[in-house]
Amino acid sequence: MTGKLNFSLVAPEREIFAGQVDQVDAPGVEGDFGVLPGHAPFMTTLREGVITIYEGNARRRFDVKGGFADVNGEGLTILAEEASEIVA
Amino acid sequence: MASLKEMRNRIGSVKSTQKITKALNMVAAAKLKRSQEQAENARPYAQRMASVIANLAAGVQGADAPRLLAGTGEDQRHLIVVATADKGLAGGFSSNVIKAARERINSLIAQGKDVKIIAVGRKSRDQLQRLYGEKLVRTFELSEHKTVGLHSAQPIAELIAEMFENGEADVVQLFYSQFKSVIQQVPTGAQLVPAEVQTASADNSTALYEYEPSEEEILETLLPRNLTTQILAALLENQAGFFGSQMAAMDNATRNAGDLINALTLQYNRKRQAQITTELIEIIAGAEAI
Numbered sequence: 091m092t093g094k095l096n097f098s099l100v101a102p103e104r105e106i107f108a109g110q111v112d113q114v115d116a117p118g119v120e121g122d123f124g125v126l127p128g129h130a131p132f133m134t135t136l137r138e139g140v141i142t143i144y145e146g147n148a149r150r151r152f153d154v155k156g157g158f159a160d161v162n163g164e165g166l167t168i169l170a171e172e173a174s175e176i177v178a
Numbered sequence: 179m180a181s182l183k184e185m186r187n188r189i190g191s192v193k194s195t196q197k198i199t200k201a202l203n204m205v206a207a208a209k210l211k212r213s214q215e216q217a218e219n220a221r222p223y224a225q226r227m228a229s230v231i232a233n234l235a236a237g238v239q240g241a242d243a244p245r246l247l248a249g250t251g252e253d254q255r256h257l258i259v260v261a262t263a264d265k266g267l268a269g270g271f272s273s274n275v276i277k278a279a280r281e282r283i284n285s286l287i288a289q290g291k292d293v294k295i296i297a298v299g300r301k302s303r304d305q306l307q308r309l310y311g312e313k314l315v316r317t318f319e320l321s322e323h324k325t326v327g328l329h330s331a332q333p334i335a336e337l338i339a340e341m342f343e344n345g346e347a348d349v350v351q352l353f354y355s356q357f358k359s360v361i362q363q364v365p366t367g368a369q370l371v372p373a374e375v376q377t378a379s380a381d382n383s384t385a386l387y388e389y390e391p392s393e394e395e396i397l398e399t400l401l402p403r404n405l406t407t408q409i410l411a412a413l414l415e416n417q418a419g420f421f422g423s424q425m426a427a428m429d430n431a432t433r434n435a436g437d438l439i440n441a442l443t444l445q446y447n448r449k450r451q452a453q454i455t456t457e458l459i460e461i462i463a464g465a466e467a468i
Contacts, residue, residue, distance in 0.1 A: 100226055102328050102410055104219035120390050133234075134390040135399055158400060160230050162387075167226055171403070172328075 096165025196435035203428035210421035249372030257347035269427035272301035331410035
């Protein structure tokens, strides 16, 4: 595994997260999926659930309500209908 | 000629008007900053959404494309959404948008098309109601909610989608004011349905994409959402433009009031001096007579 994954989480009102991460887990409509750097192009709608971002040993979790994920050569973009960080 | 007391009152009333316009100017400036930020924060979402749809649309074309994207293939029934502000005191802000919309509506009517209108904001409702009466099918007021957000855009988008599905509209256009800068707002008409898609982006990686569920299903859910996003973006631009326009209008009003106060004060002082002079002459003349 080389490099990092470009990830941005965008809600209609604002960009919630943008940066380089190691891995992102997200709830797809047809099952949860994880995205690592270099993932093949992939597009899916999301159901309500939790997005987990892995950065080294740190983790951040976000609540999302529906949305849409797009993985392409440049990275992963999640357009969430509503999203907020879960403060542990 | 007005008496001195009347003039004093007049100056007093202009002064208090100036206080109000000055306060409103400062309030608008503060709100402008916030709504400008809001409009800018909403931009990334709208941009990503547009590029994702452009990507998808390149793959899905022809008969199986969703109707929100491809249209009904007809051009008879037009739905015009006119978004303005709820409040006035902002110069020609709302009138400019309505003027642009009216030109479009009138040319459509002249071409024999069916036109329906949705008014967003109290100002557009008032004017359009008077001009077009029953063509106005629904109105929305923004001041139901304290801030402009998804909750303001959602019901509008739902109504548009519903009217489209029921075959009440073939083409949907949205008129709003684009926020160029604090002093410049441009009335703009944007086509919502059929969706205007950016010409396919340069990378041809679409063929390699994996879709979950199918491309069509994703588009099905994405397009109504795109409608909401576009409306939200327009409402936010409108809001920023409104405050910008209000700020400029109130700044002008404050300056005009200042000019008026100066002119009135000058007049008042001249008159006062003239009166004093007259009184002095009378006293001196009286003293000499004795």
